[in-house]
Amino acid sequence: MKNKDLLALQKAEIMNKLNQAIKDGNDEAFQAAFTEYTDMLQEAVISEAQGYVQASDNNILVGRGARVLTSQETKYYEKVIEAMKSSNPQQALTLIDETLPTTVIDAIFEDVIENHPLLNAINFQNTGILTEILISNSDGRHLATWGQLCDDVVKQLTAGTQVIDLKQKKLSAYIPICKAMLEIGPIWIDRYVRTILAEAIANGLEKAIIDGNGLAEPVGMRRDPNGVLHPQNGYPLLVPVPLGEIDPATYGGIIAGLAVGPNLLNRNIDRVLFIVNPVDYFTKLMPATTVMVNGVWVNDIFPFPTTVIRSAYVTQGEAIIGLGERYFFGLGTGKGGKIEYSDHYKFLEDDRYYLTKLYGDGKPLDSVSFKRLDISGLKQMYPIVKVIDYVDARLSNIVLKDEKTNTVNLGVFNENIRYYSGAVADADVTGDNNLAVLTVTPKDSTATIAVKLNGQAVAAEVNGTYNITLTSGQNVVVVTSTINAEAEVYVLVVDYTPVA
Numbered sequence: 001m002k003n004k005d006l007l008a009l010q011k012a013e014i015m016n017k018l019n020q021a022i023k024d025g026n027d028e029a030f031q032a033a034f035t036e037y038t039d040m041l042q043e044a045v046i047s048e049a050q051g052y053v054q055a056s057d058n059n060i061l062v063g064r065g066a067r068v069l070t071s072q073e074t075k076y077y078e079k080v081i082e083a084m085k086s087s088n089p090q091q092a093l094t095l096i097d098e099t100l101p102t103t104v105i106d107a108i109f110e111d112v113i114e115n116h117p118l119l120n121a122i123n124f125q126n127t128g129i130l131t132e133i134l135i136s137n138s139d140g141r142h143l144a145t146w147g148q149l150c151d152d153v154v155k156q157l158t159a160g161t162q163v164i165d166l167k168q169k170k171l172s173a174y175i176p177i178c179k180a181m182l183e184i185g186p187i188w189i190d191r192y193v194r195t196i197l198a199e200a201i202a203n204g205l206e207k208a209i210i211d212g213n214g215l216a217e218p219v220g221m222r223r224d225p226n227g228v229l230h231p232q233n234g235y236p237l238l239v240p241v242p243l244g245e246i247d248p249a250t251y252g253g254i255i256a257g258l259a260v261g262p263n264l265l266n267r268n269i270d271r272v273l274f275i276v277n278p279v280d281y282f283t284k285l286m287p288a289t290t291v292m293v294n295g296v297w298v299n300d301i302f303p304f305p306t307t308v309i310r311s312a313y314v315t316q317g318e319a320i321i322g323l324g325e326r327y328f329f330g331l332g333t334g335k336g337g338k339i340e341y342s343d344h345y346k347f348l349e350d351d352r353y354y355l356t357k358l359y360g361d362g363k364p365l366d367s368v369s370f371k372r373l374d375i376s377g378l379k380q381m382y383p384i385v386k387v388i389d390y391v392d393a394r395l396s397n398i399v400l401k402d403e404k405t406n407t408v409n410l411g412v413f414n415e416n417i418r419y420y421s422g423a424v425a426d427a428d429v430t431g432d433n434n435l436a437v438l439t440v441t442p443k444d445s446t447a448t449i450a451v452k453l454n455g456q457a458v459a460a461e462v463n464g465t466y467n468i469t470l471t472s473g474q475n476v477v478v479v480t481s482t483i484n485a486e487a488e489v490y491v492l493v494v495d496y497t498p499v500a
Helices: 004-024 027-051 058-063 071-085 089-094 102-115 117-121 151-158 179-183 186-211 248-258 278-288
Strands: 123-128 132-136 161-165 170-178 272-276 291-293 296-298 306-310 318-322 327-332 339-342 351-364 370-374 395-401 419-425 435-442 448-453 456-458 466-469 473-483 486-497
Touching: 004 027, 117 186, 117 306, 186 327, 186 351, 248 318, 248 370, 248 419, 272 278, 278 306, 278 318, 395 473, 395 486, 435 448, 435 473, 448 466, 456 466
Parallel strands: 123 327, 272 306, 419 486
Antiparallel strands: 132 161, 170 351, 272 318, 291 296, 318 370, 327 351, 339 351, 395 435, 435 466, 448 456, 448 473, 473 486
16 A cells, blocks of 8 residues: 555645646646556555455444445446446346445535645535526515515515526546445445545635636636626626735725625624635745744734635635625536446546436626735835835825715725725716726826726826826726836726716
């Protein structure tokens, strides 16, 4: 049997190849890496099974890490093995009435959740064979009201719910099985199948939960589930909010944007998720959240309780912050959850490829439970001390006035606070109130000011102001003040509500 440390290292190397192939969109590289992984796993399982071949007592097997099967599971795998050994596995598998047992799917989900913290942090449910599920998309206060019977009552009860059709989205996983695997028995086939499916499901789920476009896959956290669905590109990306430093004022301002639901009612937030690429974690987030306490370095120090999750599917230079319980994902086997023979892949004569299909869907429950962050300019926790040629690129004031020349309430300006939020609404039906004027005052008159609205540059007017055209919903205004390559970034998030 191979050394466990060597197996872990080999697995890590192969998983890196798989992730890189997915990022590059290289199908050949992905197939080669996946074949390498399954070959490694088959060899390890066969070796382990041969080492325990004399052990038939269930207690001994449990003590050695094997999972004892139920009678239903044993019967299922015995039939599958028999079918796989036949000369016509496609026909033989079709004749098997049993689907993959629910207990096996539950065990797979347990493996996935244990090893992939993102799935443990969201509202993830095994829906069994359900094809539709009713969920609440409202986090507001549901009040009983007096009134007439029937119609209005029905409207009240259904206003905060939505139906997710799980059968519309399908997650397929191929299981390559060599002929030698068929001789080691149901317990070890179960271990192998569960491991392969767990890895395939985890990668498919995690990628979709982060950046699914909502077409043939779920809607990802970095997308707007209430935006306009594009027939080719899916749902639009959320506008990135720059995060330059993790201090109480800036971080608290961003979380404050999560604390108000789409119904404008306040949420009680106890903890947030911060999902980041592994490379960015070590090069950006760790330096920004690490302090020395009594001579010992302590990582992941945030101003507010935060669970950090690393995912290779987050784009470098970005991060996602949000409320895990506000992302729903339902996944089950559906009524056709059988293992089927597939002839799509023919790599080796000794290998046969089998397919299983899982049905499900997932999405953020609203557009304001997750934020897409731009962390490309995230600063380390301890600022660099400058003693020669020091320049101060901070601002001394920011003022935003709406079309009616009313000053938008952004809170009290402080040169050291980088995040502000406010709201603008149409005053009446006579006209829009979507044209705002931004005035930026730097502390040093030599500073160069750049303004962007939702990622697009805004040119300065002759008098030095900036005309901002607000669109319905969230508008992200980024103001950058630069002197001799020293930059300070301020973010304004303005919610605009047009007249109904």
